[in-house]
Amino acid sequence: MKAEKKKLIMTLSVIITLNIFLLALSQYASADLYKKGASGAAVREIQTRLKSWGYYDGEVDGVYGSRTEKAVRYFQKKNGLSVDGQCGNLTLAALGLPTGNSGGGSSSGGGSNSGNIDLLARLISAEARGEPYEGQVAVGAVVLNRVDHPSFPNTISGVIYQHEAFTCVYDGQFDQPVAESAYRAARDAMNGWDPSYGAIYYFNPATATSAWIWSRPEIVTIGRHKFCA
Numbered sequence: 396m397k398a399e400k401k402k403l404i405m406t407l408s409v410i411i412t413l414n415i416f417l418l419a420l421s422q423y424a425s426a427d428l429y430k431k432g433a434s435g436a437a438v439r440e441i442q443t444r445l446k447s448w449g450y451y452d453g454e455v456d457g458v459y460g461s462r463t464e465k466a467v468r469y470f471q472k473k474n475g476l477s478v479d480g481q482c483g484n485l486t487l488a489a490l491g492l493p494t495g496n497s498g499g500g501s502s503s504g505g506g507s508n509s510g511n512i513d514l515l516a517r518l519i520s521a522e523a524r525g526e527p528y529e530g531q532v533a534v535g536a537v538v539l540n541r542v543d544h545p546s547f548p549n550t551i552s553g554v555i556y557q558h559e560a561f562t563c564v565y566d567g568q569f570d571q572p573v574a575e576s577a578y579r580a581a582r583d584a585m586n587g588w589d590p591s592y593g594a595i596y597y598f599n600p601a602t603a604t605s606a607w608i609w610s611r612p613e614i615v616t617i618g619r620h621k622f623c624a
């Protein structure tokens with residue numbers, strides 16, 4: 396009797412272990428991963444994004460070679476991602492590309508709506524913490540205006556992670572705790588409120604070092620930021 400009970404326990408243990416393994420395997424299989432040696436349309440899109448944002452100077456040929464791997468490493472390093480030269484879900488999301496774990500997207504974000512709000516709120520908090528609420532919404536609106544503009548990436552993540560587009564992505568502010576007001580501002584911007592009146596640029600006159608930004612036609616000033624076309 397004891398032997399049969401022991402055998403039953405061992406059998407159940409094997410079944411449970413196998414189920415856990417199969418679950419882990421299915422989750423891994425659902426994740427996209429592109430690395431050296433891969434090829435196809437997805438790799439071509441990765442190269443296209445990297446090239447348009449200044450990370451890749453090779454040919455867009457759909458082949459994940461050494462130059463593509465090097466460009467991915469450069470992109471990952473600049474955007475605070477784990478640097479391994481491979482395009483997994485986190486890197487794909489930063490590039491504004493669909494991932495195996497994404498579940499339906501919004502037209503303005505290329506990812507889940509809640510994910511877009513979180514990402515937009517993080518940028519608003521980093522760029523406009525301490526600004527009037529209207530100014531926080533305006534910063535979010537600028538991101539969305541860029542999504543709709545032909546000169547910029549067509550996803551929220553693509554706009555935010557575009558090479559050297561926002562200094563907060565590189566100076567550590569992007570990783571700071573997000574202000575509660577930034578989430579409300581992100582939702583208001585996503586719902587269509589645009590206090591910037593269509594602006595695609597903004598800057599703080601007290602800290603701006605680029606002569607070029609001063610040449611942009613000003614639309615409105617909110618708080619410490621000038622919003623420009």
